[in-house]
Amino acid sequence: MSTRLLLIGPPGAGKGTQAAALAEHYQIPAISTGDIFRANVAERTELGQQAQRYMDAGEYVPDDVTNAMVRDRLAEPDTASGFLLDGYPRTADQVEQLDAMLQDAGVGLDAVALINAEPDVVVERLLARAQEQGRSDDNEEVIRRRLEVYSQQTAPIVDIYRERGLVVDVDGVGEISEVTDRLIAALDKHREAR
Ligand code: AMP
Numbered sequence: 001m002s003t004r005l006l007l008i009g010p011p012g013a014g015k016g017t018q019a020a021a022l023a024e025h026y027q028i029p030a031i032s033t034g035d036i037f038r039a040n041v042a043e044r045t046e047l048g049q050q051a052q053r054y055m056d057a058g059e060y061v062p063d064d065v066t067n068a069m070v071r072d073r074l075a076e077p078d079t080a081s082g083f084l085l086d087g088y089p090r091t092a093d094q095v096e097q098l099d100a101m102l103q104d105a106g107v108g109l110d111a112v113a114l115i116n117a118e119p120d121v122v123v124e125r126l127l128a129r130a131q132e133q134g135r136s137d138d139n140e141e142v143i144r145r146r147l148e149v150y151s152q153q154t155a156p157i158v159d160i161y162r163e164r165g166l167v168v169d170v171d172g173v174g175e176i177s178e179v180t181d182r183l184i185a186a187l188d189k190h191r192e193a194r
Contacts, residue, residue: 002082003028004107005187006089008158009115011146012122012129013172014179018115019086021180022187029078032086033066036073055137058145060090060153067097074101082110090154095161111190112161113183115172119147 003026009015016032023030037055040048047069051061060066070088073079089095102108123143130138137146161167168186172179 002080002107003084004082004102004109005084006109006112006161007084007086007115008090008112008154009172010117010119010122010150010154011143012126013115013117014125014176015086015115017176018113018172018180018183019084021176022113022183023084025180025184026082026084028082028084030084030086031070031073031079031088033070033088033090034086036069037061056142058137058142058149060149063091063093063097066090067094070094070098071101074105089157090150092153092157092160095157109161109166110194111168111187112158112166113168113170113187114158115170115179115183117172121173122147 005022005026005028007015007019007022016035019030019032037048037051041052041055042048047065050065054061066088070085074083085098089098123140126138126143127140129135137143158167168183168190170179170182170186174182
């Protein structure tokens with residue numbers, strides 16, 4: 001059985017960690033646009049050079065660049081069994097483009113997992129991560145901007161998926177394994193109900 005999932009949540013909600021756990025559980029590739037951008041920045045590719053200044057400022061990389069990258073990634077054969085997209089789509093244009101990609105492939109989404117976390121909690125987590133990992137976009141000013149961009153551009157797209165009956169809400173506060181268990185339980189329940 002194939003599983004196609006999206007994972008949405010504010011920066012610092014634990015998306016990356018939970019994406020890896022869900023991918024393992026459902027045996028599907030986790031595709032993180034943030035990770036792909038970071039890898040390209042590290043390798044100094046043209047894509048990385050295009051993306052870096054936006055990332056460092058806490059802004060979104062332009063839709064055309066991001067959409068083309070995801071289209072290429074979803075054309076890889078490992079997505080035949082499904083996929084989990086972590087951090088995509090994040091804008092209304094990306095939702096439209098993903099719809100087109102899925103329609104071209106003749107497939108649909110199973111669910112959109114929304115990890116909820118309060119801004120205070122996520123800022124604290126991100127500042128802690130800044131100390132541990134030294135990510136260049138984890139300083140307080142850029143963190144605030146990333147949260148602002150999330151609430152302006154990404155929070156509204158959740159409604160599009162909510163209207164389609166795809167959203168599964170999960171509380172992102174707690175131990176990592178607790179949140180993973182909640183996600184799997186909620187996703188399985190959603191699937192059974194469909
Ligand atoms: P993340 O690791 O998901 O927090 O992403 C890190 C950064 O990569 C974001 O702050 C954006 O600059 C960029 N990025 C990741 N995914 C997207 C996306 N879907 N659209 C635009 N920019 C993105």
